[in-house]
Amino acid sequence: xxxxxxxxxxxxxxxxIGLTLVIFFLVRVAVPxxxxxxxxxxxxxxxxxxxxxxREEYGLSGSLPEQYIGWAGRMLTGDFGTSFFTGRSxxxxxxxxxxxxxxLGTGALIITLVVAIPVGLMSAARQDSLPDYIARGxxxxxxxxxxxxxxxxxxxxxxxxxxWAPTIDYQNLWDDPVANLKQVWIPMVILGxxxxxxxxxxxxxxxxxxxxxxxxxxxxxxxxxxxxxxFRHILRNSLLPIITVIGLQLPRLVAGTVIxxxxxxxxxxxxxLLDSVQRLDLYVxxxxxxxxxxxxxxxxxxxxLSYASIDPRIRxxxx
Amino acid sequence: MGPxxxxxxxxxxxxxxLRAGLAPKRERPAVLKPWxxxxxxxxxxPMGFVGFLILMIVGLAAAFAPIxxxxxxxxxxxxxxxxxxxxxxxxxxxNLGRDLLSRVIWGARISLGISLGAMIIAKTLATAIAMxxxxxxxxxxxxxQRFVDIWIALPTLIILITLLGVxxxxxxxxxIVIGLANAPQSSRLVRSVVxxxxxxxxxxxxxxxxxxxxxxxxxxxxPNIAHIIIYSASVxxxxxxxxxxxxxxxxxxxxxxxxxxxAMLSGDGxxxxxxxxxxxxxxxxxxxxxxxxxxxxxxxxRDLLDPRMRGS
Numbered sequence: 001x002x003x004x005x006x007x008x009x010x011x012x013x014x015x016x017i018g019l020t021l022v023i024f025f026l027v028r029v030a031v032p033x034x035x036x037x038x039x040x041x042x043x044x045x046x047x048x049x050x051x052x053x054x055r056e057e058y059g060l061s062g063s064l065p066e067q068y069i070g071w072a073g074r075m076l077t078g079d080f081g082t083s084f085f086t087g088r089s090x091x092x093x094x095x096x097x098x099x100x101x102x103x104l105g106t107g108a109l110i111i112t113l114v115v116a117i118p119v120g121l122m123s124a125a126r127q128d129s130l131p132d133y134i135a136r137g138x139x140x141x142x143x144x145x146x147x148x149x150x151x152x153x154x155x156x157x158x159x160x161x162x163x164w165a166p167t168i169d170y171q172n173l174w175d176d177p178v179a180n181l182k183q184v185w186i187p188m189v190i191l192g193x194x195x196x197x198x199x200x201x202x203x204x205x206x207x208x209x210x211x212x213x214x215x216x217x218x219x220x221x222x223x224x225x226x227x228x229x230x231f232r233h234i235l236r237n238s239l240l241p242i243i244t245v246i247g248l249q250l251p252r253l254v255a256g257t258v259i260x261x262x263x264x265x266x267x268x269x270x271x272x273l274l275d276s277v278q279r280l281d282l283y284v285x286x287x288x289x290x291x292x293x294x295x296x297x298x299x300x301x302x303x304x305l306s307y308a309s310i311d312p313r314i315r316x317x318x319x
Numbered sequence: 320m321g322p323x324x325x326x327x328x329x330x331x332x333x334x335x336x337l338r339a340g341l342a343p344k345r346e347r348p349a350v351l352k353p354w355x356x357x358x359x360x361x362x363x364x365p366m367g368f369v370g371f372l373i374l375m376i377v378g379l380a381a382a383f384a385p386i387x388x389x390x391x392x393x394x395x396x397x398x399x400x401x402x403x404x405x406x407x408x409x410x411x412x413x414n415l416g417r418d419l420l421s422r423v424i425w426g427a428r429i430s431l432g433i434s435l436g437a438m439i440i441a442k443t444l445a446t447a448i449a450m451x452x453x454x455x456x457x458x459x460x461x462x463x464q465r466f467v468d469i470w471i472a473l474p475t476l477i478i479l480i481t482l483l484g485v486x487x488x489x490x491x492x493x494x495i496v497i498g499l500a501n502a503p504q505s506s507r508l509v510r511s512v513v514x515x516x517x518x519x520x521x522x523x524x525x526x527x528x529x530x531x532x533x534x535x536x537x538x539x540x541x542p543n544i545a546h547i548i549i550y551s552a553s554v555x556x557x558x559x560x561x562x563x564x565x566x567x568x569x570x571x572x573x574x575x576x577x578x579x580x581x582a583m584l585s586g587d588g589x590x591x592x593x594x595x596x597x598x599x600x601x602x603x604x605x606x607x608x609x610x611x612x613x614x615x616x617x618x619x620x621r622d623l624l625d626p627r628m629r630g631s
Contacts, residue, residue: 014465014469015468015469015472018466018469018472019469019472019473022469022473022478023478026478026481026482027481027485030481030482030485030486031485140611140614140615141607141611143610143611143614144557144607144608144610144611144614145603145607145610146561146564146565146568146581146603146606146607146610148564148565148568148581148584148585149584149599149602149603149606149607152584152585152589152592152599152603153599153600153603155589156589156592156593156596156599157596159593160593160596251474251475251476254474254476254477255474255475255476255477255565258476258477258480258569259565259568259569262569273477273480273481274480274484274569277480277481277484277485278484280485285481285485288477289474289477289478289481292474292477293472293473293474293477295474296472296473296474297472300472
């Protein structure tokens with residue numbers, strides 16, 4: 001297992017390098033270099049020498065490949081650059097914001113799993129019953145309804161009916177867990193809706209496939225109680241495709257955190273990204289993009305590793 | 320007409336391929352006429368048919384927006400602001416007195432148009448990559464797939480926001496970047512099908528007859544993967560519409576005064592929705608119906624066109 005994990009990590013290196021290349025060249029070519037001059041020289045007169053110095057200071061002089069190597073090299077030492085606007089270190093700001101985004105995303109993922117797996121199992125176990133129809137219809141609706149629309153409706157009708165609005169003052173999870181959860185539970189649930197729709201449908205089809213296998217009939221015939229049959233034999237054997245689809249949902253969760261941080265005024269990485277794009281704040285744009293990209297790379301590794309731990313055939317065949 | 324007639328099947332295609340190589344003129348196999356297709360859909364896949372109907376209604380309204388929409392999308396009527404549905408304005412009016420029905424129709428036209436353009440770019444690119452990569456195989460395939468890996472690993476919406484935010488959003492830039500961002504996922508799917516088609520005897524036969532690779536790909540591989548491309552196009556359209564709406568919602572859609580279904584749900588409209596919640600309802604209902612329709616229609620197409628993939 002350790003060997004497989006190591007292999008998987010090494011295979012991710014080219015992906016990460018590719019990621020930094022794509023982000024650097026896309027963003028660096030798109031953002032005009034005088035963004036730094038405009039940002040820092042707002043009121044002062046144009047001064048060529050000063051511009052040169054600023055570009056030098058921000059690592060924007062020299063050819064693009066040189067700039068890329070400089071940027072990537074500094075990142076290896078933990079320096080993600082400085083914001084043009086605040087003049088503050090990007091990594092310090094990221095450290096404050098990453099927990100907010102991770103909490104939102106992880107919370108939504110947990111809600112998804114806690115709802116989708118039992119509902120999907122129930123739906124398959126009682127195929128073509130009323131609960132099954134309700135679950136199936138609900139799943140399709142959840143998938144098709146855009147989360148940001150639900151969020152808008154919650155804001156509009158929350159304010160009409162309950163005179164409720166999201167609080168602007170964000171509380172950290174570890175400072176005040178109750179206040180924090182009060183703020184984030186609504187965006188978490190809404191963010192989970194669409195993945196719940198996709199996953200419930202998939203769990204249902206997978207379980208229906210496995211339920212007809214001979215080993216399930218054997219397990220039942222030898223008198224195992226139903227719960228054991230479902231969890232030990234059916235669920236475990238349906239897990240591989242389910243995990244694949246969870247992996248495929250992750251980019252949507254990541255994109256969702258950006259949208260919901262914006263709607264519910266949460267100070268996470270997504271808001272940081274949106275603000276920085278508005279201001280052409282080069283290093284913040286690149287750092288936030290890289291953060292979301294790395295998150296997906298790591299999540300995919302986690303998906304692969306959980307394959308291997310569930311299904312011994314995978315780790316044995318590759319090592 | 321039986322459900323299987325006109326659909327590609329291994330044996331029929333083999334003889335067709337042989338004939339194509341030997342006979343100077345190729346006989347066209349019987350094809351399903353569009354109307355037969357609709358009948359089969361209605362009888363065997365009622366949900367897919369519902370999706371088809373929704374798409375027809377929204378699609379026709381969008382295509383003929385200049386005729387169908389009762390008012391212009393930017394036409395303001397300041398004496399009739401924030402009207403509830405009914406009367407002269409079937410869906411009501413917004414904070415500037417613009418007719419919501421007209422704005423939703425024009426918004427659907429713009430969203431569907433952008434999504435359609437982006438889908439065509441994504442599918443063309445995906446098909447081209449998949450065909451060359453899988454047909455030639457070997458090191459070419461390996462290198463291409465590594466690039467596709469990286470491409471898939473990119474956080475799509477994040478990169479889209481970055482590019483559109485920095486470059487500015489207009490219909491053309493939206494179509495191109497959304498199309499590019501959505502290409503790699505479906506190229507994986509198409510590639511897996513090309514890999515199996517490549518091993519079919521009719522390809523071998525065509526090769527034995529001395530057909531050029533480009534001709535084999537165009538005349539024999541492409542028709543036999545068309546069904547995958549068609550149904551994945553429908554599903555992709557569903558997700559692309561959501562992406563377009565999300566971008567519009569975040570302020571990276573088509574610039575105002577053009578109506579964008581996503582943008583209609585955010586921005587300054589939000590403050591007025593407390594007084595007129597209908598403003599928040601119509602665009603969301605249309606997006607939801609269209610996404611729903613593309614998905615059930617796509618699923619039905621998959622089941623009808625390729626029985627082997629049923630339920631997967």
